Amino acid sequence: MTRLAQGMVMVLLGAAALSVTVTSQAYLNYVREEFRPFLVAAGVALVLLGAVTTALELRAAPEDGQDGPPHGHSHGHDHARAPAVAWLLLAPVVVIFVVAPPALGAYTAAAADPAAVVESAPEDDGLDAEVLGDGPVEMTLREFVVRAWTDEERTLAGHDIRLTGFAVPDPEGRGWYLARLQIACCAADAIVNRVLIENQPEPPEDSWWTVTGRWVEPEGDIRKVSDHRFEVVEMVAVDHPPDPYE
Template sequence: MADRGGRGAGGVRAGAGLAGGAAVDLLGGRRLRGGFPHGVLPHGQAGLPRGRPDGGPEAHRPAGGHLRPRLRPAIRATHAGPRDRSQLRRGVDTAVSRQTQGAVLLVLGATLLSISAFSTTYLNYVRPGFRPLIVGAGAVLAALGLLSVVADMLGRPRAHDHGSRVAWLLAAPVFALVLVAPPALGAFAARRDDGSPARSRTAAHDALARSGVTELTLGEFIGRAYAPSSPTLAGRKVRLIGFAVPGEGGRGWYLTRMQVRCCAADALALEVAVHGAPAPAEDSWVAVTGTWVPWPDGVPDEYAVPDLTATEVSGIEQPTEPYE
């Protein structure tokens, strides 16, 4: 284009109010203010309006903290190179992209469904009554994740299609359940339990058969052992199921089962001391048939582990419901 009025495409000629008549490249990092060239501040800095005591402008300082958070990425994007801009448009960042968030939600929902709707793995962590809630939560998470992924694939890419780095924490339960799914609580947890099961001295219990073997839970066996005079257990053969926990110093062993009210976090160990049979391998599930050993001095005031004289001990598979 022809030069008009003595002004070129990239500078200003002498006589335009510039000192010394020198041409100034307007694209070279300077600008005109009041007819004189002034340096352009680096990106992210600004001269704040408040002045110094001598009347001069306040020293320049970074202005990033004075910008609204939503403006900062936009300003950075305008000064980014072509490659940086393409990365911003695609949401490439150390933060989680929206598409990745949707994929994590989808996998998390599918994992919950796999351990509750298609298997009984969830029973290692919660009571059976929580199954509908887990299935529902898994279905909702999977649906939300699928919708998020589809919407992101069909939608128009934007410069801010990324979320917080904290969203990566959503992947933690997925890795825990898929890679290292924890088993049901066993001997390790039982040894560290310092609580005692609730017992009632007034609870009524039905009489047990005088002949044959009656299968009881450990909780019911302990409750009957603490009943007044314990008449329902005396001389009766019972069958109990649990896992083996060696005694301290290798002295004896305990038939143990964890009792939960809600989930594994509130589990309480129920124990019965077994006599007359060698100790099975630690954490192995066994069925023990035997008779209760009466209290030597009557029902104790403080909690004590009841005793059982075993007549038969047989190994079994872990029950589908490992907790009482």
């Protein structure tokens, strides 16, 4: 690939980074929100470097047309040119604009291992006061499963809880999962938080729902439960959120 082509690729890559961070929120499908400034800075740097490289090569083009070997070379060939097939290297860049990969969903959640049981519930999460209050308690799936696994007092029992996530088939046929993926940095490190729902028909895979119901209190040691069950009394279909991860 010539330096001119390299400059064009850098411009396109930078433009792709800016298009998913400045003009849309598509970057949330791949990384956490706090990475946006770094992606914007990288996109700007790539566009500027690519533009400078392209401009310098275009400016030098008339000089290459003079008689004699280009750039002082006498090898008998021109390093400024490359086979036409090298332009196929631009194909992945074009794909970024045409087919943006979606956020991880049911396929990943079904294949991934569930989040590991943590040693203790988060301190000062403010849920105790809410759980003891009136009306359904809005919780993330992570908050729910952490408390279900670690709260020896079982304060979730008997209280209405509201959760939001996407539908995932249960390969064992017991019902279906309401799941949400949790990331620490980017989609590559995603783990799944999920609850098993058995008392409602399985909705379409990857469809998003807000469900209200109650934790099915397990017998025995809560830390040995592989999947906590959730009994749904109300389901409402919701739009795919801008940020699909917890």
